[in-house]
Amino acid sequence: MYLWITKIDQAIRDRELGGFADDEQLNISLEAVATALRPPVARAWWESAKWLFCKATQEQVEEAISQGTRLSKDVVLELR
Numbered sequence: 001m002y003l004w005i006t007k008i009d010q011a012i013r014d015r016e017l018g019g020f021a022d023d024e025q026l027n028i029s030l031e032a033v034a035t036a037l038r039p040p041v042a043r044a045w046w047e048s049a050k051w052l053f054c055k056a057t058q059e060q061v062e063e064a065i066s067q068g069t070r071l072s073k074d075v076v077l078e079l080r
Contacts, residue, residue, distance in 0.1 A: 001045060002052070004033055009057040016056060034064035 011026050037046045043065075050058045 001036065001042070002049065005053060005057070005061070008033060008061070009053045012057050012060060013054060030060055030064040033061060037061070037065055
């Protein structure tokens with residue numbers, strides 16, 4: 001999880017600095033990591049480790065977790 005979120009963190013930092021960032025891929029990555037972080041055990045890890053990432057990353061991951069995107073809904077439907 002740490003390495004996965006580190007890549008997202010770097011993309012967000014790059015975008016904030018005016019560098020290249022593929023917004024579509026970043027959004028897909030945020031959806032995917034949010035889906036992985038929704039279960040209680042993963043959520044507990046995120047709560048203890050989010051300080052390792054920049055504030056913008058924390059905010060965007062939190063927003064993605066709380067939104068419950070289409071990707072996460074599709075995964076839940078497949079698991080049923």
